[in-house]
Amino acid sequence: DIQMTQSPSSLSASVGDRVTITCRASQTISNYLNWYQQKPGTVPKVLIYATSSLQSGVPSRFSGSGSGTDFTLTISSLQPEDFATYYCQQSFTTPWTFGQGTKVEIK
Amino acid sequence: QITLKESGPTLVKATETLMLTCSLSGISISTRGVGVGWIRQPPGEALEWLALVYWDDDNRYSPSLKSRLTSTKDTSKNQVVLLMTNMDPVDTATYYCAHRKFYGSGSYKGVFDIWGQGIMVTVSS
Numbered sequence: 001d002i003q004m005t006q007s008p009s010s011l012s013a014s015v016g017d018r019v020t021i022t023c024r025a026s027q028t029i030s031n032y033l034n035w036y037q038q039k040p041g042t043v044p045k046v047l048i049y050a051t052s053s054l055q056s057g058v059p060s061r062f063s064g065s066g067s068g069t070d071f072t073l074t075i076s077s078l079q080p081e082d083f084a085t086y087y088c089q090q091s092f093t094t095p096w097t098f099g100q101g102t103k104v105e106i107k
Numbered sequence: 108q109i110t111l112k113e114s115g116p117t118l119v120k121a122t123e124t125l126m127l128t129c130s131l132s133g134i135s136i137s138t139r140g141v142g143v144g145w146i147r148q149p150p151g152e153a154l155e156w157l158a159l160v161y162w163d164d165d166n167r168y169s170p171s172l173k174s175r176l177t178s179t180k181d182t183s184k185n186q187v188v189l190l191m192t193n194m195d196p197v198d199t200a201t202y203y204c205a206h207r208k209f210y211g212s213g214s215y216k217g218v219f220d221i222w223g224q225g226i227m228v229t230v231s232s
Contacts, residue, residue, distance in 0.1 A: 001170065032211060034218040036154075043203065043225060044154065049218035050210050087154055091216050094167040096144075098154040 002026050002090055006099035012107040019075040021102045023088035026069075032092035033071045035064055038101075039084045047086075048073065078104070109133040111143070111204050111223035119194050121232050129187040129204030129223060137162055137182045142207035144219055145178065145189050147200040155200075159207065159215065160187050167215060194230045201225040 003026035013019050023033065035048040046055045048064035051071060061076045075082055083106055088099040115127040129143060136143065145157040159167045160178045168176045177190045187204060205219035 030211075032216055036219075038154075043222045044219075045222075046218055046220050049208070049220075053210075055218075055220065089154075089156075089218075091218060094159060094215050095169045096156045096159070098156060100153045 001095055002029060002093065002097050004088055004090055004097050004099040006086075006088055006102050008102060009100065010103040010105060012105045013078050014107045015078055015080055017078045017107075019078050019082075019104060021073045021086055021088075021104075023066075023071045023073070023099050024069055025071075025090055025092075028068045029090045029092035031067055032090055033064070033066065034089045034091060035062075035073045036087045036089065037082075037084045038087065044087065075104075109206055109221050111206060111221060113202060113204050113223045113226040115202075115226055115228070117227060118229050118231060121195055121230055123194050125189075125191040125194050125198070125228060127189045127191075127202055127204075127226065127228075129189070131185050131187070131206075134206065135182075136160075136180050136185055136187060139163075140209055142209070142217065143187045144205045144207055146203045146205060146219070147198075148203070148225075149197075149200040152200075157202075158189065161214070165214070196230045196232050199228065199230045201227045 005024045031051040036044040038044040052064045085101045085103045141162045175192045203225045204223045206221040207217040208220040209217045
């Protein structure tokens, strides 16, 4: 299985901050990397797919980059509704695997 | 508009078999290219991919759970069924089904773009 490792596991940030979350794959996954957001008690929601493609309806302050094994999710200006847990997930090969999550908390 | 909804028991006993149903609307499970995934999330923990079910029955399963998992389609009801045998308290989790949106090249790529509401399953000892 391809292991997905996110860093940090959690972070504290203020509204308006630029936030970057990193995801590393244990082997190359080309650009088959997706990002999800999950707020407490709710269903995961896809933000970014294929490394950098913004899902319809997702605000443009979210962006993704990377290739091969190293990827990032960036929130350019953190908003109150962005406090949540973020997961990366690879779909290069089955079994698809998720990272352990990064919890973004209010500072 | 595509929607998915999970149904099944919310409480099972250890050693029993869990059967969950994912009902689809707005899309047919038998349409070429359609895929439905199963994902679970124990309380307070991360997401775990379980299986992908495809329109052509070329299903894929998590290797660590493969011996316990079976997923099939009921095309007449437009449903996907997940069976998990020999349930254990560690299998207590919210179970989701999700629609796979394909992108890229190759049959098994994509992203889960639409999720069901999830069903919380508790396994008692």
